[in-house]
Amino acid sequence: MVERDSDRSVSQTVRAQLSLRDLILSGDLRPGERISELQAVETTGASRTPVRMALVRLEEEGLLEAIPSGGFMVKAFSERDVLDSIELRGTVEGLAARFAAERGVSSRDLEPLKGCLDEIDGLVRQDPISVEAFSSYVALNARFHALLTELSRSPPLIRQVDRASALPFASPSGFVMTQSTLPDARHTLLIAQDQHRVVVDAIENREGARAEAIMREHARVAARNLRLVLRNKTHSDLLPGLALIRMAGD
Amino acid sequence: MVERDSDRSVSQTVRAQLSLRDLILSGDLRPGERISELQAVETTGASRTPVRMALVRLEEEGLLEAIPSGGFMVKAFSERDVLDSIELRGTVEGLAARFAAERGVSSRDLEPLKGCLDEIDGLVRQDPISVEAFSSYVALNARFHALLTELSRSPPLIRQVDRASALPFASPSGFVMTQSTLPDARHTLLIAQDQHRVVVDAIENREGARAEAIMREHARVAARNLRLVLRNKTHSDLLPGLALIRMAGD
DNA sequence: AATGGATTTTCTGTATACATAGATGATCCA
DNA sequence: TGGATCATCTATGTATACAGAAAATCCATT
Incomplete structure (x- = not known):
C-alpha cells in the first residue's frame, strides 16, 4: 500500500514530535537555535496546537530547553x-x-x-x-x-x-x-x-x-x-x- | 495587598497546573478517575488550551496517566x-x-x-x-x-x-x-x-x-x-x- | 558615526470553533 | 427478558483567530 507522507493512523502531535526530533538529532536545527512555532508548522505540516504539544514533550525528553521569555531552543550538551x-x-x-x-x-x-x-x-x-x-x-x-x-x-x-x-x-x-x-x-x-x-x-x-x-x-x-x-x-x-x-x- | 484569585503575573498554564495539582493531591480527584478537560476548564477558569498544557505537564510530573483512547486519569500508587x-x-x-x-x-x-x-x-x-x-x-x-x-x-x-x-x-x-x-x-x-x-x-x-x-x-x-x-x-x-x-x- | 528611542513586525499565549472518534443509552429483534 | 445494533451525544484532537509582549529595525539626535 502506498503510504501518504502523513499517516492518518497516528496523531498530528506524534507526527510533529517525530519530525521535529529527527530535525534536531540530525543537526538541521543547531544547538542554541530558537525553534519558531511558525517554522515548525511549515516543516511538519501540522498546525500550531499539535506542534506546541510536541515541543513540550520534546522539552521533557531533554532535547529542548524553555526560553524564559517564551518558546523553546535546542539544548546543547x-x-x-x-x-x-x-x-x-x-x-x-x-x-x-x-x-x-x-x-x-x-x-x-x-x-x-x-x-x-x-x-x-x-x-x-x-x-x-x-x-x-x-x-x-x-x-x-x-x-x-x-x-x-x-x-x-x-x-x-x-x-x-x-x-x-x-x-x-x-x-x-x-x-x-x-x-x-x-x-x-x-x-x-x-x-x-x-x-x-x-x-x-x-x-x-x-x-x-x-x-x-x-x-x-x-x-x-x-x-x-x-x-x-x-x-x-x-x-x-x-x-x-x-x-x-x-x-x-x- | 489583596490578591485576586487569579494572579495576572503568571500564565494561565501555570495557574491551571497548580490548581489541578492541588485538586489531585488533596484527593478531590480520586485515583483512576478520568479528568475531563471541560470539567477542568470550569474549576480552573482557564480555557482548554492552557488546561491541556497543564495536563501534559502533570503527566510528565507523574501525577496523571494517559488513557489510550485519549485524555488523562489520576494515577494510583x-x-x-x-x-x-x-x-x-x-x-x-x-x-x-x-x-x-x-x-x-x-x-x-x-x-x-x-x-x-x-x-x-x-x-x-x-x-x-x-x-x-x-x-x-x-x-x-x-x-x-x-x-x-x-x-x-x-x-x-x-x-x-x-x-x-x-x-x-x-x-x-x-x-x-x-x-x-x-x-x-x-x-x-x-x-x-x-x-x-x-x-x-x-x-x-x-x-x-x-x-x-x-x-x-x-x-x-x-x-x-x-x-x-x-x-x-x-x-x-x-x-x-x-x-x-x-x-x-x- | 554611535547611541537612544520609537515604531513596526513577528512571535508566543490564549480562546474558541469545528470535526471525528468513542461512549452511552434506547429500541428492536430473537 | 436478554442481547445486539443503531443513533445520539459528549469529549478529545485539531485548526485558527486574536491580543499582548518581545524583538528587530529604523530614524533622529548627540
Whole structure:
C-alpha cells in the first residue's frame, strides 16, 4: 500500500514530535537555535496546537530547553553532560538489576532474557562482524536492556530508566553503531556481552550488590566509546544527536 | 495587598497546573478517575488550551496517566511504588553526592550548605519541637537537599533528581510534617540531621563511596516514616498525595 | 558615526470553533 | 427478558483567530 507522507493512523502531535526530533538529532536545527512555532508548522505540516504539544514533550525528553521569555531552543550538551547522563543511566539500571536480584525472578521471566543473549552470541561469533550484524545487535541489545529493567517489577523505576535512556547518546544502544568502524569493535561487544551474562547470573543467584555493580560498569563501556568517537570525529553520522554535543573549544 | 484569585503575573498554564495539582493531591480527584478537560476548564477558569498544557505537564510530573483512547486519569500508587520512588530518589541523590565528593567542592560552595545545617541545629535543639519549627525544618531541609544536589555541578543529574523528587511522597521533605505528631519525632530529626552532617563531611574529604551510601540510607528514613504513616492512618492530612496511595486490600 | 528611542513586525499565549472518534443509552429483534 | 445494533451525544484532537509582549529595525539626535 502506498503510504501518504502523513499517516492518518497516528496523531498530528506524534507526527510533529517525530519530525521535529529527527530535525534536531540530525543537526538541521543547531544547538542554541530558537525553534519558531511558525517554522515548525511549515516543516511538519501540522498546525500550531499539535506542534506546541510536541515541543513540550520534546522539552521533557531533554532535547529542548524553555526560553524564559517564551518558546523553546535546542539544548546543547557538553562532553561532561553526556558522560554524566550515561553514568546516570547506568546507576538507575543498576538499581533495577538490584531490585530484580533482591526480589527474585522466576525462571520463566528469565527465559526471554536468555533467548536474547543466545541470539547475541550468534551474532558476535562471526569475525569480523558484518554491518548487518551490528544492526541486529542494536535491536537485541535494546531488547535485553528493556527486559532487564522490567525484571525490577517497579513501574516508577522503569519509568525513570526510560527517561534516562531517552537521549540517544545516553541510551544503551547509542554507541553500538559507532563502534562498527573501530578496529577493536568485536572485542568491545564480547566484553559487553559477557557483562550481560554476568548480570543475569547475579540476578539468578540473588546477588543484588553484584548485579548493581556490573550494570554500572556496563554503562561505562558506552562512556569509553563516547570518548573514542569524540577524539576521532569520523563516522559521527552513525550517532544521531552528536551534533548537539559541543566540545570545550567551541 | 489583596490578591485576586487569579494572579495576572503568571500564565494561565501555570495557574491551571497548580490548581489541578492541588485538586489531585488533596484527593478531590480520586485515583483512576478520568479528568475531563471541560470539567477542568470550569474549576480552573482557564480555557482548554492552557488546561491541556497543564495536563501534559502533570503527566510528565507523574501525577496523571494517559488513557489510550485519549485524555488523562489520576494515577494510583501502591505502597511498593512509593517505597521504590523513595529508594530511587535516594539513589540519584547518592550519585550527586558522589560526584560532588569526587570532583571536589570549594569551601565557598559549602558555606550555604553549612549555614543551612546550623539553622537546622537551632531548630532541633528545642525539646519538644514546636509545629512552627517543623514547618521551618521542611523549608530548610528542602534547601539543603537542593544545594547538595547542585554540588554535583551536573545539569543532567540535577534535572533527574528534581524529577525523582517531584512526587510529594518521594520528595526529601515529604514526611517531615507527618512525623511532627509521632512520639519519637525529635529522635528521627536528630538522626536525619546527623546524616546531613556526615554527607557534608564525606564530600569535604572526597570520600565518594561514603557520601553516596549515606544519602541512600538517608532516603530510607523517609521510607520508614511512610510505613509508620500507612500503619496508623492518623494525621494523613499532613501529607498531600496520600490519597493517591492504594493499600493492598483496596 | 554611535547611541537612544520609537515604531513596526513577528512571535508566543490564549480562546474558541469545528470535526471525528468513542461512549452511552434506547429500541428492536430473537 | 436478554442481547445486539443503531443513533445520539459528549469529549478529545485539531485548526485558527486574536491580543499582548518581545524583538528587530529604523530614524533622529548627540
